[in-house]
Amino acid sequence: MKRTHFTRSRVTAAVALAGAVSCLAFATTTLASTTHSGQQDAPRPVVVGGHRVEVPVRGGTATVDTTSLRVTARTGQGTVELSAPAATAPGKPGSVTTSPGAARWSYPDTGLDVTARAGDNGRLVLSVTATGKAANKPARTLSWPVTGTDRRASAVQLPRGEGLSLPVADRFWNSSRADLVGTDIAMESGLSMPLWGYALGDRQGVSYLVPSDIGTALRVTSHGGKLRTAATHRFSRADGTTRYTVAFSLTDGSPVAAARDYRAWLGEHGQVKSLREKIRETPATGKLLGAFHAYLWGDARKADFMGTLRGLGVDRMWLGYDADDRPMDAAATAAAKKAGYLVGPYDSFANGQDPATSDAPTSTWPGRVYPDFCVKDADGKPVPGFHDRGCYLSSEAFEKAEPRHHYLADRTREMTKAGADSYFLDVDAAGELFRDHSTAHPMTKAKDRANRLARMKRLSDRGLVLGSESAGAWANKELAFDHGSGTPVAGGLWTAQRDKETWGGYAPADAPRIFFKPAELPADVAKAMYDPVYRVPLYETALHDSLVNTERWELSYSKLPRQKTDRALLAMLYNTPLNFVLTGDSLEKNGGELAALQKYFAPLHKAAGTEPLTDFRALTADRTVQRTVFGGGTLTVTANFGSAPHKGLPGGCVDAKLRDDNAPRRLCPATVAGGS
Numbered sequence: 001m002k003r004t005h006f007t008r009s010r011v012t013a014a015v016a017l018a019g020a021v022s023c024l025a026f027a028t029t030t031l032a033s034t035t036h037s038g039q040q041d042a043p044r045p046v047v048v049g050g051h052r053v054e055v056p057v058r059g060g061t062a063t064v065d066t067t068s069l070r071v072t073a074r075t076g077q078g079t080v081e082l083s084a085p086a087a088t089a090p091g092k093p094g095s096v097t098t099s100p101g102a103a104r105w106s107y108p109d110t111g112l113d114v115t116a117r118a119g120d121n122g123r124l125v126l127s128v129t130a131t132g133k134a135a136n137k138p139a140r141t142l143s144w145p146v147t148g149t150d151r152r153a154s155a156v157q158l159p160r161g162e163g164l165s166l167p168v169a170d171r172f173w174n175s176s177r178a179d180l181v182g183t184d185i186a187m188e189s190g191l192s193m194p195l196w197g198y199a200l201g202d203r204q205g206v207s208y209l210v211p212s213d214i215g216t217a218l219r220v221t222s223h224g225g226k227l228r229t230a231a232t233h234r235f236s237r238a239d240g241t242t243r244y245t246v247a248f249s250l251t252d253g254s255p256v257a258a259a260r261d262y263r264a265w266l267g268e269h270g271q272v273k274s275l276r277e278k279i280r281e282t283p284a285t286g287k288l289l290g291a292f293h294a295y296l297w298g299d300a301r302k303a304d305f306m307g308t309l310r311g312l313g314v315d316r317m318w319l320g321y322d323a324d325d326r327p328m329d330a331a332a333t334a335a336a337k338k339a340g341y342l343v344g345p346y347d348s349f350a351n352g353q354d355p356a357t358s359d360a361p362t363s364t365w366p367g368r369v370y371p372d373f374c375v376k377d378a379d380g381k382p383v384p385g386f387h388d389r390g391c392y393l394s395s396e397a398f399e400k401a402e403p404r405h406h407y408l409a410d411r412t413r414e415m416t417k418a419g420a421d422s423y424f425l426d427v428d429a430a431g432e433l434f435r436d437h438s439t440a441h442p443m444t445k446a447k448d449r450a451n452r453l454a455r456m457k458r459l460s461d462r463g464l465v466l467g468s469e470s471a472g473a474w475a476n477k478e479l480a481f482d483h484g485s486g487t488p489v490a491g492g493l494w495t496a497q498r499d500k501e502t503w504g505g506y507a508p509a510d511a512p513r514i515f516f517k518p519a520e521l522p523a524d525v526a527k528a529m530y531d532p533v534y535r536v537p538l539y540e541t542a543l544h545d546s547l548v549n550t551e552r553w554e555l556s557y558s559k560l561p562r563q564k565t566d567r568a569l570l571a572m573l574y575n576t577p578l579n580f581v582l583t584g585d586s587l588e589k590n591g592g593e594l595a596a597l598q599k600y601f602a603p604l605h606k607a608a609g610t611e612p613l614t615d616f617r618a619l620t621a622d623r624t625v626q627r628t629v630f631g632g633g634t635l636t637v638t639a640n641f642g643s644a645p646h647k648g649l650p651g652g653c654v655d656a657k658l659r660d661d662n663a664p665r666r667l668c669p670a671t672v673a674g675g676s
Contacts, residue, residue, distance in 0.1 A: 048098055052065060055116055058123075058250060059073075059075055059122070062248065070084060073206075077201075080204070081150040082150075086142060088141060090107045091110040094107070102115050102116065114129075123209075123261075124248040128142060128244045142235070144231065147230065148168060148227060152204070154200065157199075157257075161488035162535065169226050179492055180220050181222045183220055184217045185217060186431075187218055187231075188433055190217075199253040199255065201253070205257050206248060207249045207262070208247070208258070209261065209262055214239075214241055214445045214449070216231055239445065262542050263612075271476075273476065274545055281460075282480075284463070284465050290315070290598075290605045291316035292317055295556075296320070297510055297511055297581065298584045309591075312591050312592070314595050316598070318467075319342065333419040344422030344424060347424065350426070350427040352392075358390070359389065363390055370393075374391035394448075395451035396447060396451055399455075409458075416464070422464060422466070424466075424467045430468065430484070453477075467481040469483055470485050471485050473542060487552045488528070492521075504516070516581060521562070530570075532566055540576065544574075544576075544613045549576050550578070558581075569652070569653075569654050573639040574613075575613070592672075604665075607658050615627075619646065626639050626641070635658055636656070636657045638655045640654070652668055
């Protein structure tokens with residue numbers, strides 16, 4: 001049977017600035033910090049005076065007020081406020097003590113201990129730990145840092161999907177129409193990376209990284225017509241969230257500076273793995289370079305379809321198929337691989353239903369997996385599964401059972417018996433983690449994440465080119481690709497998808513209208529998701545050379561005709577694949593368009609898909625012309641989202657230039673056969 005759920009996300013490089021560290025006559029400790037390049041900086045003094053703790057950071061000096069947790073920084077351009085006082089008062093601070101490289105103090109009334117230190121790459125790192133009884137109180141929270149309060153704050157960057165940079169005074173984003181203000185975004189599931197950032201006037205900004213993303217939410221509010229944000233962390237020993245860490249960096253104010261800082265942090269902590277390394281370990285992963293992605297339906301799953309597709313000149317594709325009663329057989333799989341394509345099934349380890357009434361093979365498990373493996377809530381009740389069917393299955397229950405019963409290994413062997421060399425594991429990397437209150441298989445969200453990483457690694461270790469849905473950055477080491485983190489989902493998308501009259505349902509079986517029927521997004525939803533003026537490549541800045549990122553699987557290129565040109569330009573600008581859905585007669589209708597777009601994309605992605613995104617900028621004041629650079633010049637792409645030409649580049653077109661090209665390669669998507 002067809003896949004019957006949409007996993008709903010909860011709608012929820014530091015660059016030096018001029019400035020010198022002042023010499024102050026206070027108690028001082030020093031820290032010799034090591035940068036991500038492995039070189040050791042000169043000793044870095046941490047200065048304490050009364051209720052002020054001063055920490056040198058790259059670009060200036062940060063000051064933490066222990067009475068309120070207000071954080072400011074002196075830079076060559078003046079003093080900036082990195083955080084207003086905590087919105088939930090931490091209490092009266094005790095005295096500050098020092099040790100080599102750090103300052104520490106506590107709030108006895110609330111049971112919170114704080115450490116401030118100068119971290120790697122010139123960051124200010126603040127860690128707050130709930131101790132004793134405070135760690136056991138279910139309602140102990142800290143709302144801090146409170147950001148965007150500096151009068152020079154001009155734009156806020158949020159990693160919703162690929163990424164957004166929003167002018168703080170933008171009337172649309174400050175209104176209810178944008179479905180952002182007033183929302184609490186769970187950092188482990190509602191954001192693709194645990195960070196946010198602000199531009200502060202001209203060539204200055206700040207990034208906020210939250211390694212302790214589990215238990216932390218980011219709330220967006222509007223004050224005086226300007227966007228502000230505040231993180232709130234919930235301390236709980238039972239949830240494993242007693243420690244809360246925030247790393248602050250002064251930046252150059254680039255809209256991708258926070259992602260650049262996060263990429264450096266990932267490298268410093270051994271938490272990023274390159275696509276080149278993944279290709280060395282599993283050579284088939286190299287077939288992702290230059291490939292578009294598509295889910296196949298009906299006769300598109302047959303061997304002769306592969307020959308027709310290859311005959312159009314399409315030399316690379318990732319082809320997937322849903323778990324229903326007509327999977328690709330061995331002949332079709334062999335034909336796809338012979339054509340140079342990756343091919344693999346959709347699967348999910350997250351849902352369980354009664355085998356007698358299950359509506360999907362992926363929700364049917366042997367023995368008593370259902371209901372014994374159901375995640376239990378605090379009341380001991382099963383947590384409802386996809387579309388409230390069955391239950392979510394506990395990763396801990398599977399991990400405990402796997403050495404004896406091999407439920408997951410057996411499932412994988414069954415799903416790949418026709419010869420698949422790829423695998424799409426839904427939900428696992430999407431970040432919607434669970435606390436399991438079951439006495440048989442108790443689990444924290446952190447343990448759930450660790451279990452998912454372990455089973456994803458087992459799949460990739462089998463030589464499968466592994467993908468998952470809307471992958472959080474924490475999963476980058478185990479994945480080769482993802483479907484979904486390219487889409488900055490607005491809440492109104494879910495409402496639109498529930499309207500079967502306009503969006504389409506699950507019939508006919510060979511080409512479900514929910515995938516194939518063209519649809520029009522409501523104007524506000526389209527603006528929030530696809531207006532290029534607000535889009536920035538945060539995810540690509542951090543992870544472009546680690547995994548291949550696409551839009552959500554149910555939003556094929558042809559699903560949203562009004563957005564086709566902008567989506568094609570964004571894909572080429574970010575050097576990321578387009579995704580499609582194909583059925584038996586699809587190539588007759590739009591095969592020429594697919595082939596032309598893939599022919600343009602393939603050499604660019606083959607050259608730069610394993611390179612980092614090293615520069616992004618807007619070339620015009622209205623941000624309608626944007627440029628990216630990959631690998632320090634391996635590929636340069638300029639996209640004109642406007643209607644007027646810019647230096648010879650027509651509106652609605654993109655120019656791409658590889659290092660050795662004599663002239664740019666131009667694509668105008670609306671003029672491609674079948675385009676709009």
